[in-house]
Amino acid sequence: MSLDHRLSAEHEELRRTVEEFAQKVVAPKIGEFYERHEFPYEIVRQMGEMGLFGLPFPEEYGGMGGDYLALCLALEELARVDSSVAITLEAGVSLGAMPVFRFGTEEQKREWLPRLCSGEMLGAFGLTEPECGSDAGGTRTTAVRDGKTGEWVINGSKCFITNSGTDITGLVTVTAVTGRKDDGSPLISTIIVPSGTPGFTVAAPYSKVGWNASDTRELSFSDVRVPEANLLGEEGRGYAQFLRILDEGRIAISALATGLAQGCVDESVAYAGTRKAFGKPIGANQAIQFKLADMEMRAHTARIAWRDAASRLLHGERFKKEAALAKLYSSEIAVTNAREATQIHGGYGFMNEYPVARMWRDSKILEIGEGTSEVQRMLVARELGVG
Template sequence: MYQVSEYHETIREAVRRFAEQEVAPHSHTLWEDEEFPYEIWKKAGELGYIGLPYPEAYDGGGGDWLGFAIVLEEIARVDCAVAVSIMANSTAASLLNNFGTEAQKQRYLRPILDGSQVGCIGLTEPNAGSDAANIQTRAVLENGQWVINGSKTFISNSGSRITGPLVIAAVTGTRPDGRKELSNFIVPNDAPGFSTGRKLHKIGWRGSSTSELFFQNCTIPADHLLGEVGSGLKQTLAQVSTGRILIGILGLGILQGSLERSVKYMSERTAFGKQLNQFQSLQFKVADMATNAHAARLMLYDAAVAKDEGRPNDLQASMAKLFATEKAMEAAHQAVQIHGGNGIMTEYPVSRAFGDAKVLEIVEGTSEIQRMIISRTILR
């Protein structure tokens, strides 16, 4: 079982101060304006939070995944949209770090770790979400260049003025078993034939920039293939468990934030001549939140340490993601209920957290997909 070291507690204290001082004061504005948190992003990069688990050789922090999980937890506690921007950037960073050449890492990994750019990964398409095998975007090698045609949607971190490399999946042929051969490519934001479509408006994560992407005879050099031809699905699947752990961590942040806001509100408000914290029905709500936060933290930290130690963690990741995100939704719901009329006003963080929590049950594999993975693994 994991043990949080003094090093990790130091990270928590520092990031909590950062979240309270640099993130929380701007959360309502980011929500209303649906604006990417540029200044926060820059400061997070300078402090080393964005690249914490990546090699120092590429401006990463040389830290571990448990430390990075704590970074995301503490930021999501006050604003999940800011945390998910860091998480989505990490997904692109992992692909580049694990499968990129030295030249690719120097050119494209370094700037998304130091905070000067933000990376994103383009897998989802209008008809290919959890069903990645249904990807339609195609890439053909012609005259020493890859020519890409297709579209992507729901792409986090796209459409910002500092969006840098896009790591996208495209069909490059047919496998011997008749299935599509997928490959990953690094597409610079200024590649000919690439364009960003409309900005997408969400019920949560409103401070995270999300757009459509279009590729119309988009050309990139041959050396922008990531790894080998046909290895795209294998590369992406290798990152799936990590993504599920990190999405679960965002849920834990919402859970903890909902608990803390509810406790504070209940100690300040009165009804029928008593403070809210004297009503047993409300006491039980915070008891459930606290219990679920503790259980989620145990599951998620254990999964993060398994990753750090190189142990298999696929089942742990799916269980932790499922539990943490569903309990985050429950906690956000109850926090709104505790706040009453104020709870449905966007000036109150519990209202914004409610929309954020719902998104977590869908991305990186829906709750239904997680239950399918868990049951198949157990019954195998």
């Protein structure tokens, strides 16, 4: 397979458009939202008008007719400035809308995708539970079919769910145990639960270390009733479905992490050229130059990794190992670059008014969300035949 990752004219135009939006619209405003722990509705609305939430979806469902590479390019450029905005897009597309597109019926696609693609509505994916994180097969939320009413009755809880409690959240796709196999292991299915359904409660936003301008909440379900037709995909195939969604999502998270890592380079290069110590810019010191060179090396390598995984996905090739490698490497170097950027900024790097402080706070979750670094290593080992 060719590893030529040069962008087409269309992809490069998209990248430049999102870069300009990030620099001119997001960068001047997002710090205030972040400090107030406030969701940036106006910025998200503009992202919807640009078509970013519909990038990888066909035009017949309200999308832009693009591909997964286009989405990842947008995520990288947004994350160079701010990760809260980037994760809102990532989760809205790869976790909110993508399950409907991949596994939904034609009726479900036409009901939900146009509003999800326009950004008028956000979707969320309810997977993680208080006692069930990396062990997603240990799901305890249940959905029982009520034959008299033709409804699913859902009980349980979910935690750390992005985009689940905004004013424009329209649905949460929930994984739930709907039966048992002959060996007693659970049959997990995915079911669409519209916002506002009786018994579906959204908790107050978490107090988080980072991603403070994004929405993350705990959800609870108490005898929540939804029509049987809200089953997403084949009953009992929910586990396999979300594994596919997570494989794709890891490429997107890798692009986001690469953007954060590159943003650390951008901010540090600018600072090193203007900050003076002992009568000269600190960038004249070889110690700073070497830090910057290493930071750029990491970001560049991470970009190659996620683009390789995205290319394999687009060509219909196996990409599980490459996605895990990209997510593992880019998330870990994002943390390293954020730490180094903070060090270069010195005391100012510890002040929230500087973007690198926000990047430092935002970086750690990248080693945890959508599969921890330990899970990625496990996946790579399995693909090598030793797991």
